[in-house]
Structures are given as C-alpha cells and as structure tokens.
Amino acid sequence: MPDYSARLEKALEITADAAAVSLSFFRNDPESEIKADQSPVTLADKATEQSLRDSLQDHFPGEAIFGEEFGRTGEGAAMWIIDPIDGTRSFIAGLPLFGMLLGYLEDAHPKLGVIRMPALGEAYAGGEGLPASCNGTPIRTRACRSLDDARLFVNEGDKLAISEADVFQRLVRAGNLRRLGADCYPHALVARGLADAVVDYDLQPYDYLPVSAVVTAAGGIMTDWQGNPLSMTSDGRTVTAATPELHAELLDLLNRP
Structure with a gap:
C-alpha cells in the first residue's frame, strides 16, 4: 500500500x-x-x-x-x-x-x-x-450501533424539508440527540467521536470526498443514501455513520417507501 x-x-x-x-x-x-x-x-x-x-x-x-x-x-x-x-x-x-x-x-x-x-x-x-x-x-468514531442511542446531525434541513419532506420528518424524530447543522463540521465531530451520524444533502464532490477520507480513517462510514461508495458522480446525498450497524439503520430510514 x-x-x-x-x-x-x-x-x-x-x-x-x-x-x-x-x-x-x-x-x-x-x-x-x-x-x-x-x-x-x-x-x-x-x-x-x-x-x-x-x-x-x-x-x-x-x-x-x-x-x-x-x-x-x-x-x-x-x-x-x-x-x-x-x-x-x-x-x-x-x-x-x-x-x-x-x-x-x-x-x-x-x-x-x-x-x-x-x-x-x-x-x-x-x-x-x-x-x-x-x-x-x-481520534476515532464512537461505538454507537443503534439509532435510538445516536447523536444525529441533520444537515441542510431547510432544503430537506422542501425537497425530501417525508425523509425530513423521519429524521427529526430519530436518534437520541438531534441537531440541525450544515457543512463539514458535523462530519468532523463524528470522526472525533462526539457525534454519531450525519445525513447531508445537495453536496458537490469537493464537499464530500475530502471529508469521506477523514471519516473512513477514523473508523466510520460515509456513502450515498443507497449505501454506494462516494465518487465524483454521486448525487450529493450522503450519510455518515460511526459504525456499520448504525449506517445500515440510517439507510433503512432514508429509503422507506
């Protein structure tokens, strides 16, 4: 390597x-x-x-x-x-x-x-x-494996409330502690072990690719809303999680019919 x-x-x-x-x-x-x-x-x-x-x-x-x-x-x-x-x-x-x-x-x-x-x-x-x-x-991510126990950031909440209203309503009822946020800092807090997850929206490659390298190095996971690895052509909807179990639970929440 x-x-x-x-x-x-x-x-x-x-x-x-x-x-x-x-x-x-x-x-x-x-x-x-x-x-x-x-x-x-x-x-x-x-x-x-x-x-x-x-x-x-x-x-x-x-x-x-x-x-x-x-x-x-x-x-x-x-x-x-x-x-x-x-x-x-x-x-x-x-x-x-x-x-x-x-x-x-x-x-x-x-x-x-x-x-x-x-x-x-x-x-x-x-x-x-x-x-x-x-x-x-x-630094390293926390060992949070359940959304019920998670410290969750919902980024770009104003955009989500308009464009993904059903998802937004589920997110603001999820987690043990919720904060509305924006930009890169909530993702850094996941890497540092102070927060557990971030759902983000309407990003560009320069917003998420540098962040994903830090999150991954800290033991976390950052993908698109379907669980696919992030790339230059991702659609700008991302989810960051401290553990695979928490990531899977968030993907389920995001993709419910």
Whole structure:
C-alpha cells in the first residue's frame, strides 16, 4: 500500500497557510455575489482557493487540481480537490463553523483528506492506511450501533424539508440527540467521536470526498443514501455513520417507501 503520510503532512501545512488568508477576511464583511447555482461566493473564497492552488502547484507540480471556484486544471490520475470555504453562508454571517477542505484522489478515489476549521483552530486529517487525527491527536468514531442511542446531525434541513419532506420528518424524530447543522463540521465531530451520524444533502464532490477520507480513517462510514461508495458522480446525498450497524439503520430510514 502506498504511504501517503508525507502528502498528508504537506496538505496540513498548505491548509494552515491558506487558513490565514480566509481569517484575514473573516468578520470584515467581505463582498459577496451569487453564483449560477444560487450559492454565495466572496473574495475570501477566491483568495483562499488561489493560495491553496499556488502551494499545491509548488509542491506537487503537474498534478491536477479541482476547486469549487476555479474548476479543474491539469490532467492525470492524481488530483487534489478543494473547497476553500465550506460554509460561505456561515462565513458571511460571522459564524465560526466554516471549514476548509482539501483532498487527494487517485483514479477518482479519495486517498487522504483534511478538514480544517480556521476560526476554531482545529485540523482533522486522515487517509488510506493512516490514522485519523485532530491537531495531531488520534481520534476515532464512537461505538454507537443503534439509532435510538445516536447523536444525529441533520444537515441542510431547510432544503430537506422542501425537497425530501417525508425523509425530513423521519429524521427529526430519530436518534437520541438531534441537531440541525450544515457543512463539514458535523462530519468532523463524528470522526472525533462526539457525534454519531450525519445525513447531508445537495453536496458537490469537493464537499464530500475530502471529508469521506477523514471519516473512513477514523473508523466510520460515509456513502450515498443507497449505501454506494462516494465518487465524483454521486448525487450529493450522503450519510455518515460511526459504525456499520448504525449506517445500515440510517439507510433503512432514508429509503422507506
């Protein structure tokens, strides 16, 4: 098995440098505009992604890069995938729960990922054959095997309530403890063993592929709503769970007629 430890160490360094860029804009009321998909983008998103791209090109010349703001550059089986500010709405509102996502893929399969929370000073990392960590300390999912005992996050609840109303109603009655959330941080909390599951909706590959590498390294599972492995062509509906038993129970809940 290839050793991705050096790549992961460099990815942590690169995201730490880029975090300083995003924080320089945070709570300074950055200008924003609405993209074609109706999501907001700020100068901070663009500047942060450019910082990440520049560093990746310096340290990994010739490897492809796919980012939310500037699309894909380069070709080949090795590709870095970027979400410079995961949670731009939180960023605009001054909420410190926005993240930064960086993943490395080979043949479109995630091999390592970093979830950095710039305003919280937390960096979650993990990869194939590597342990998951938070700020260098090993982390692991909880051994929660029953939805009745689970700490469940329902992400993008406003979208789910409109587009998947029946599913939303089942989710807000499930679990032992429920929170409505958004973006990458609830998934990081599953990897850390503080939450047990996240149901998410309307994501893009740069939202879920870096996260899935961290969750998997921590002993968890992250798939689409049918239980299929996540890929560049997944439909954006994901489920993260601490254990196989909990994952199976959530899939059953999501797919009831």
